[in-house]
Amino acid sequence: MGKVTLGLLQHACSGDPAANLGRALELAEKAARLGANIICTQELFRSRYFCQSEDHGNFRLAERIPGPSTEAFESLAKKHGVVVVASLFERRASGLYHNTAAVIDADGKRLGIYRKMHVPDDPLYYEKFYFTPGDTGFRSWKTRFGRIGVLICWDQWFPEAARLTALQGADLILYPTAIGWHPGEKRRHGASQHAAWETVQRAHAVANGCFVAACNRVGREKLKGGAGIEFWGQSFVAGTNGEILARASASREEILLVPVDLGEVDATRTHWPFLRDRRIDAYGDLTKRFRD
Numbered sequence: 001m002g003k004v005t006l007g008l009l010q011h012a013c014s015g016d017p018a019a020n021l022g023r024a025l026e027l028a029e030k031a032a033r034l035g036a037n038i039i040c041t042q043e044l045f046r047s048r049y050f051c052q053s054e055d056h057g058n059f060r061l062a063e064r065i066p067g068p069s070t071e072a073f074e075s076l077a078k079k080h081g082v083v084v085v086a087s088l089f090e091r092r093a094s095g096l097y098h099n100t101a102a103v104i105d106a107d108g109k110r111l112g113i114y115r116k117m118h119v120p121d122d123p124l125y126y127e128k129f130y131f132t133p134g135d136t137g138f139r140s141w142k143t144r145f146g147r148i149g150v151l152i153c154w155d156q157w158f159p160e161a162a163r164l165t166a167l168q169g170a171d172l173i174l175y176p177t178a179i180g181w182h183p184g185e186k187r188r189h190g191a192s193q194h195a196a197w198e199t200v201q202r203a204h205a206v207a208n209g210c211f212v213a214a215c216n217r218v219g220r221e222k223l224k225g226g227a228g229i230e231f232w233g234q235s236f237v238a239g240t241n242g243e244i245l246a247r248a249s250a251s252r253e254e255i256l257l258v259p260v261d262l263g264e265v266d267a268t269r270t271h272w273p274f275l276r277d278r279r280i281d282a283y284g285d286l287t288k289r290f291r292d
Contacts, residue, residue, distance in 0.1 A: 007036025012219030078108025
């Protein structure tokens with residue numbers, strides 16, 4: 001463990017998957033040239049956020065893993081000696097699709113995948129129509145630049161997911177994300193919604209003594225009528241005490257480059273020994289839906 005630089009790729013997406021892939025690769029190349037060691041895409045970067053509607057035609061956006069996108073990022077990772085986390089719409093088999101992140105090491109080898117465990121179903125976020133809940137469990141991977149874990153968007157609201165990822169040894173948890181405002185709600189609820197999103201993830205950093213990074217998209221996307229979603233950007237990195245180390249803008253395309261010292265994880269966890277003091281003998285009810 002030591003000092004590494006994170007590169008979060010925040011941008012808008014068009015209706016052209018090939019163009020979106022090309023743009024993500026361009027930004028990743030630039031991030032690598034600027035010194036990034038670990039690069040993370042936003043959630044489902046190859047397309048607009050299609051889950052705003054339930055449309056069988058959108059299943060054509062899915063791809064196999066390995067496939068064209070993972071192969072392109074594997075080549076980039078090897079060329080620049082960087083770690084890449086790429087968020088994709090995975091076609092696992094006929095009728096079986098996942099919201100998946102591929103983890104690629106700095107030698108270009110794919111270390112594994114994480115499939116989104118928590119799948120939402122809310123107005124304009126109809127993900128249950130498209131995605132089967134993940135079956136990979138919560139994981140971490142030893143990369144050239146440290147041990148990382150990956151969770152995806154809706155996962156970021158669940159402390160259990162962050163805890164179990166940290167217990168797998170992750171010093172850094174990355175969250176590819178696609179979250180924004182319903183435009184009609186923004187004036188009344190926008191500030192509190194964004195604050196809740198950022199606060200809960202900063203709390204994961206505190207509770208687990210690790211770094212947390214969230215990579216979100218920007219732009220307003222309207223599909224098949226309606227007001228659409230205004231994605232709020234503001235990708236950020238939180239330190240091991242939950243402090244905001246860097247935050248991107250709410251509307252601009254950016255490569256958020258953030259140096260972090262993963263050696264701080266051990267220091268933080270010895271000063272705030274939450275993992276030591278966990279009462280694992282008393283947590284059995286966590287496996288129940290609710291205690292009546």
